[in-house]
Structures are given as C-alpha cells and as structure tokens.
Amino acid sequence: MIIGRAAELHRLTAGADPLLLVTGDLGSGRTTMLEHTIRAAKDAGTRVLRAVGSEAESVLPHAALHQLLRQSLSVVDPFAVGLAVLDALTLLQPVLIAVDDAQWIDRASLDALAFAGRRLSGTRVRIVIAHSGEPPVQGFPAVTLGPLDPRAAAQLLDRQPSAPTGPDRSEILTQADGNPLALIEFARTPAVLALGPLPVSERWHRHFAPRVAELTGRERETLLLAYANGERTGPAWAHHPLARSVVYHGTDPQERRAVHAALAATPGLEPDRRAWHLAAASPGPDATVSAALEQTADQARRKGGHAAKARALQHAAALAPEPAERVRLLIRAAQAAVATGDLIWVESLADAVREQTGDPHLLAQAALRVGMLAGMTNRHPVVFQRLVRAAVPLLDLDPVVAGDLLAAATVVRYQSGDDEQGRRLQALVSALGPTRPGLREWLAAVGDPHPVAGRGDLLAALPGPGEEGCALPESLSHSAVMAWLLDETSVAVRLFDEVAQRPPAHGSPVDCLGGAAPYAYLERGRWQQALDACDLVTATGNALGLDHAVATAAVAEATVLALRGRTDQARARVADGLALIDPLESRAVAVSARRALGTAAIADGDFAGAWEQLRGAFTADGSPVHYHVSFPLLADLAAAATHTGNHEEAARIVERNAPGMDSPRLQAILHRARGLLAGPEQAEKHLRAALADPTVRHWPFEYAQATLDLAEWLRRRRRITEARTPLTEALALFDRLGAIPWSDRTRAEARAAGLTTDHPRGPAAGPGAAVGEALNTLTPQQREVVRLAARGLSNREIGEHLYLSPRTVGSHLYRSFPKLGITTRTQLMSLEINSPGA
Numbered sequence: 001m002i003i004g005r006a007a008e009l010h011r012l013t014a015g016a017d018p019l020l021l022v023t024g025d026l027g028s029g030r031t032t033m034l035e036h037t038i039r040a041a042k043d044a045g046t047r048v049l050r051a052v053g054s055e056a057e058s059v060l061p062h063a064a065l066h067q068l069l070r071q072s073l074s075v076v077d078p079f080a081v082g083l084a085v086l087d088a089l090t091l092l093q094p095v096l097i098a099v100d101d102a103q104w105i106d107r108a109s110l111d112a113l114a115f116a117g118r119r120l121s122g123t124r125v126r127i128v129i130a131h132s133g134e135p136p137v138q139g140f141p142a143v144t145l146g147p148l149d150p151r152a153a154a155q156l157l158d159r160q161p162s163a164p165t166g167p168d169r170s171e172i173l174t175q176a177d178g179n180p181l182a183l184i185e186f187a188r189t190p191a192v193l194a195l196g197p198l199p200v201s202e203r204w205h206r207h208f209a210p211r212v213a214e215l216t217g218r219e220r221e222t223l224l225l226a227y228a229n230g231e232r233t234g235p236a237w238a239h240h241p242l243a244r245s246v247v248y249h250g251t252d253p254q255e256r257r258a259v260h261a262a263l264a265a266t267p268g269l270e271p272d273r274r275a276w277h278l279a280a281a282s283p284g285p286d287a288t289v290s291a292a293l294e295q296t297a298d299q300a301r302r303k304g305g306h307a308a309k310a311r312a313l314q315h316a317a318a319l320a321p322e323p324a325e326r327v328r329l330l331i332r333a334a335q336a337a338v339a340t341g342d343l344i345w346v347e348s349l350a351d352a353v354r355e356q357t358g359d360p361h362l363l364a365q366a367a368l369r370v371g372m373l374a375g376m377t378n379r380h381p382v383v384f385q386r387l388v389r390a391a392v393p394l395l396d397l398d399p400v401v402a403g404d405l406l407a408a409a410t411v412v413r414y415q416s417g418d419d420e421q422g423r424r425l426q427a428l429v430s431a432l433g434p435t436r437p438g439l440r441e442w443l444a445a446v447g448d449p450h451p452v453a454g455r456g457d458l459l460a461a462l463p464g465p466g467e468e469g470c471a472l473p474e475s476l477s478h479s480a481v482m483a484w485l486l487d488e489t490s491v492a493v494r495l496f497d498e499v500a501q502r503p504p505a506h507g508s509p510v511d512c513l514g515g516a517a518p519y520a521y522l523e524r525g526r527w528q529q530a531l532d533a534c535d536l537v538t539a540t541g542n543a544l545g546l547d548h549a550v551a552t553a554a555v556a557e558a559t560v561l562a563l564r565g566r567t568d569q570a571r572a573r574v575a576d577g578l579a580l581i582d583p584l585e586s587r588a589v590a591v592s593a594r595r596a597l598g599t600a601a602i603a604d605g606d607f608a609g610a611w612e613q614l615r616g617a618f619t620a621d622g623s624p625v626h627y628h629v630s631f632p633l634l635a636d637l638a639a640a641a642t643h644t645g646n647h648e649e650a651a652r653i654v655e656r657n658a659p660g661m662d663s664p665r666l667q668a669i670l671h672r673a674r675g676l677l678a679g680p681e682q683a684e685k686h687l688r689a690a691l692a693d694p695t696v697r698h699w700p701f702e703y704a705q706a707t708l709d710l711a712e713w714l715r716r717r718r719r720i721t722e723a724r725t726p727l728t729e730a731l732a733l734f735d736r737l738g739a740i741p742w743s744d745r746t747r748a749e750a751r752a753a754g755l756t757t758d759h760p761r762g763p764a765a766g767p768g769a770a771v772g773e774a775l776n777t778l779t780p781q782q783r784e785v786v787r788l789a790a791r792g793l794s795n796r797e798i799g800e801h802l803y804l805s806p807r808t809v810g811s812h813l814y815r816s817f818p819k820l821g822i823t824t825r826t827q828l829m830s831l832e833i834n835s836p837g838a
Helices: 006-014 030-043 063-072 083-092 107-117 150-158 166-176 180-188 202-213 217-228 241-249 253-264 271-281 287-295 297-319 323-338 343-356 360-374 380-394 399-416 419-430 439-447 455-460 475-485 489-501 516-523 527-544 547-563 567-578 587-603 607-615 631-644 647-660 664-677 680-689 694-698 700-716 720-737 740-752 771-776 780-790 795-802 806-820 825-830
Strands: 019-024 047-052 095-100 125-131 142-145
Touching (some): 030 095, 047 063, 063 107, 083 095, 150 180, 202 241, 271 287, 271 297, 287 297, 287 323, 297 343, 343 360, 399 419, 439 455, 439 475, 475 489, 547 567, 547 587, 664 680, 664 700, 720 740
C-alpha cells in the first residue's frame, strides 16, 4: 500500500500524458510509484517494456533502447532512432515504456524517447520516466514527489515491521522530514533518547562515503556544527536526512561531544536548548545536567506537547547518577507520557521503574500510570491484578495513591463485569484509609451504579453547574461518567459538552470508560452527537491501540444505526466491535452488543431474534450478565416476550432484577416491562406509571416507546379517543429522532385509530434537488468522502486519499446517504456533487 500519494498515483495511472516525468529526491518513492504504474498497466492487459539507468552504461549510445526493445528485434532494429522508435512503439501498442534512474540513461536513448513522446498523442503508448536531479528531457509534464505530509508520514512509520513508539517515534517523524526512505531506515535502527541526527545502517555510510570524502575539513566541521544544532546547510545532497546522519555519526564521538559543549556555551542561548546540548555533550551520568533537563520539561511541553515533556524527563532520568532520582524522574516521565496515549511507551517507563526499585509506593505510582491507559485495552485480568497488587501495601501507608490505583482497577472491573473483581474491590475500598474527597462515591458509582441503598449520597457528589466534581485527574470527564452511570443523563451530557470545549489536561481524550459519552448522547436523544462521539473514540482508540474503546464505540454506533432502521449496517458494526474483544472478559461490550442486535431485530420485526439476543444479557437464573448494562434491556426483553410466548420467563427475570432498578429512568423501564407482561387488570397501571415521572422525558426514545405501548393497549381495548393523544405524541418524538421503524409502526397504529398522518418530508433527491443545502448538513470529512465517492472512487481509494480506513469511509457514506435523500452509490454518482455550486 502506497501512503500519501493518492493524487500522484491517479496522475500516473490515468494515462492522459503520452510522456510523463516522475521526479523526487533520494527515497521519495520514484521506483515504488513506477512499479505501481507497471502493475496497473499489466492488470489492464498492456505490454510493458522497461529500462533502468546504469551509471556504467550512461556513455553508451542507445544502451537504454536496447534494454527496451531487445525482445522486439523482429519488429525494428533496436539501435534505430527517431521515426523507427516511434514506429516500433506504435506497432506494439498498447504499451507502457517504464524508465527508472533516467539520470544515468544515455543521451541518445533519451533523445529518441523524447522524439517519440512528442508524437504519441492519440495512441495507446505511454512513456513514464523516473529520475532525480534535473529533468533528463525538456518540455514534458512531471509528477513531483515531495515530502509526505505529517499524517501520511506517521501512517507509513506505523506500518513498519517494528514500528517505533514514544520518543523514538516522534524523533523519527521530526528528522525524516517526510522522506519515505528515511522513515523506513530510521525505523530499522532506532536509537532511544537520541540527542542528534539518528543513526543509520552501514549501507548508507557506504552510499554517501564518496560525497563525504569530497568535503574539506572546514566543510565537514561546518556541517557537523549545523547538524548538532538542528540546522540544515551545505550542498544539496547533504540536506537529505540520511546524509545528515552519515556526516554526524561518521565523526568521532568525542568530537561530537565537543561540538555540543561549544554550542551549550553560546552566549544568550535559551535554557532549554543549553540543557539539551549539555546532555549531548555528557559522556555519562551528570546530576547537574539531569536537573537542567528536568527544569526544561514544562517549557518542552509548551513547545511540543506532552510527548516533548516526557522525552525531556526520560533524558533527565538517564543522566541522573542516583537510583532514587532516576526512579522519581521516570515516574514523572510516565505521567507525562500517559497524556500522549502511547501505552507501549508508558509501559516501558514503568518497566524501567521496576528495574530500579522494589519500593511499593514507587511501584504503585508506576502501575497507576500504566493502568490509566491499559484499562481501555483488552488485558482486563492482567491489568486488574497489577493495579490491585500495587494498591494493597498502600491502603494505610498512602491511601491517596492506593485510592487512585483502586479507581483505575474499578474502571477495569466495569469493563470486564467480573463479579469476583467487584467483591475484591469492595473489600479493599472498605480497608482504604482517608483519601481524596469524592473518590469513595466515584468508586461506588462505577463499581455498582445501582446500589440498593445510598443512591442519594452518590448523587450529592455530582457537580452542579460550573463545578468540576471529584478530585480525580480529568475530574470533569470522570464526573460526566459518574452522572451517566447514575442515570443523571442530562447532567452527564452537560458535562460531556464542557469536556468537548476544554479537554482534560491529562490522559486520553477518550473518557475513562472508553464510551460513556456516545451512550449519554444516544440516551438523551442527541443521536448525531452520539455518532460524532463514536468517531472521536474510534479515531483516538485506533491511533493509540485501545481496542476496547474502539469496540465500545462500534457497538454504540451500531445501536444508533439500529434505532434508525439501518439494521444491516448495525449488525456489521457489532461484528467489527466483537472482533476486537473477548466477550467473556469484556461483558460491558458483549451485553451492549446484545442491546444493539436486539434493537435491530425489533426494528426488523424479528421478535424471536430479539428475544434470543436480549435473553443473553441475563444468566440462566435471571441475574444480570453486567451489573449496569443489562438493566435497561428489561423492557425490550418483555416486549420480545409478548410476541414469542415467553411471558413467564420474562416476568421471572424482570422481578429478579427489580431491586436494582433504583433510578427514575430504571423505574420507568421496570413499569413498562411489568405493564407489557401484566394481565388486563394491572397493565394500564404500570404503563401509566412508566410515564408518570416528568424526568423520564430526558430519555426521549424510551419515553416514546412507553407512550406507544400505552396507546396500543388503549386502542386494542377500543378506547380509541384516549389512544389518539399518546399516538400523536409518540409519532412526533419518533419522527424527530429519526427512528424510522418505530415511526412506521406508530403511523400504522395512528391510522387504525382514525388519525391522518403525513410522512415527514425527507431531503430532496435527484439532479434537481438542492444538493448544496444537503451537503451543508454533512461534516467536512463526510463532504470530502461524498465528493470522492461521486467521482467513482472505491472506499479503499478514498481511504488512501484521506488517510482513513475503508470501514470509516463506509460509515461516513452510510450516514451521509439519508441526508442526501439517496440509498445507493449509483444515485450518489448521478448527483452534481462536484459542481461549483455544490
């Protein structure tokens, strides 16, 4: 897969230019692009003739023509020139002439190819010439392969067999300057904590040796001084990232250190640059230099983000003479690295701490840094044990640190849904000494959001408007998660809105559960925001390798798709999510997946399928598989039971779980479930009780479901006049939400009750529609995806162009089609998407 060259590849394979030059520096990908063009031509059934320039043959007239035409001697004399070459190529069409390293092709062959190239219009003959330096022939169009943009460079680096992380990764991206070859070569020989140009293999020392040998002593000293100072200077060849490395590392280490020492002594030099030069000049540990680097860490963060701060602290640790000081700095580095989301880097720093000390307090701090990120991966049992093991010695010794460790372990317990983990945590929390204000309430909410008693105390810990809640890191996000778990969804959404405006200073932009925000927006009826939140979690999780977070987002997205009636896409997204986790160890995702699949089955009218999925959210004896996620499924379980003859089993499960239904939302769900399963004398009481609390309107879809259930019950008992009001209300809510299957069902009930209903007008479609207005409803990325799809590009091609996965491209298209009033790709291509007005 070629990364970051979509436009150039299109130019090369489109075939519009009879003769096209491909130019770029060493390692820019000329040969790779040429090979891709050759493969595309062969796939299309085109004959390919190729030649590669050789410095040894550059003085032999027609040597390249001989390479090209030696297999066609029966057609033309390979040493003929001009018209003979033109005639030969015309006879061989369709044909692609591919010439690489043209800077070493003999002049006679180039002149013959140029002569032919100017006369090939209208034929099926193409000539593509790749070269470095000045154009070998004049007057022809060229594709210039410049540096990759930062996103493409990062993507290429991450695809290498041993993709670097942490400081190596950021340093490689900086020093490679977007050169593909440099990215690949630096990834093969990374140097942890490099303080100058990165090292390269001996191969490149040999490659540049003749050029370096031509330098005078003064020129070499000038280059060394410049490269040590991060500057670019010297002849053109010396600007290449690999050449800089060869010059720098080809110098004696003592001489390099002397250069850095001289630079550190420069009058007026900024303190942070002085500290880095002193570090590069140090032959070994130096407490003074280590302290200077630590002092620059905050300045480094302001300039280069948390990664720069972590790198400065890691360098400081490497130069610290005393083990205790090294450990302290490594823990600080791990804290900063957590904010980068690079779990491998954080784990490597924690491993370094474990190599330096056996102090339980310090080991706990290191374990906490890892746990803050690892909780969103799939290693729940391992991470849980690591966090608990670190917390136990500190329950009395340092309850603040122990409390933070237990908080991280509680997040893991939520995702795993493991009851044994829950009991272990409950015992440890009861033994925990005085800790942060609000932490115990947060632990209780995450560990068991529906306690039989004590809900009022948990609600009191939630922040009011303008407050930031409990004193945990990322407190605003944690408070939002707590509110969502306690079914204070309006509060959760308000807080998540604030988080979006000012992200936490520490940790990943994904909330601590890896998906609470999408579900909060979903349940509040803000479905587009739920999808946007899923996009954020997916993009962040993919970039950081947080598979559990990505799976959570996939299943949340699937739920929205199912609610909107796009059930096939919903099932596909569930499959995507389940492929990333072990359902036995990630019960939160597994039960959420059943919720999405059950919703999709109900949308399709498949109540047997819905029963099968929703029944799986509870154990054989009716206990919840997950102590939080299972409860909201009870009403839909009851609805499926009424269509499948499973009343008794459903009623047993509902009553088994009734004591945990403690919030107003869950009470409404409980009443709805009981009403659906009850006999005629009790049903109306429960169905009306499901709507009695005014706060249940905060969950508009669930409120509309309960309203429809009441209306259907009334109509079936010929209380038509009473049924019309709730039918009208339910229909308005379903239409506003875009819950198409439920709108259709409600509309049918309304007609049966004698009401006249109009279908809501959807987006206009067809060539005469207001395409521009429809496009304005899409996000910028969705608009770009739609434009490329309208040009006929496949999902994979669009992904290569925009640096997205094909799956993400497909997701954008599925969300865009309804807004454009279409259902197929063919309809999309008929719209005037690429017109200036659109």
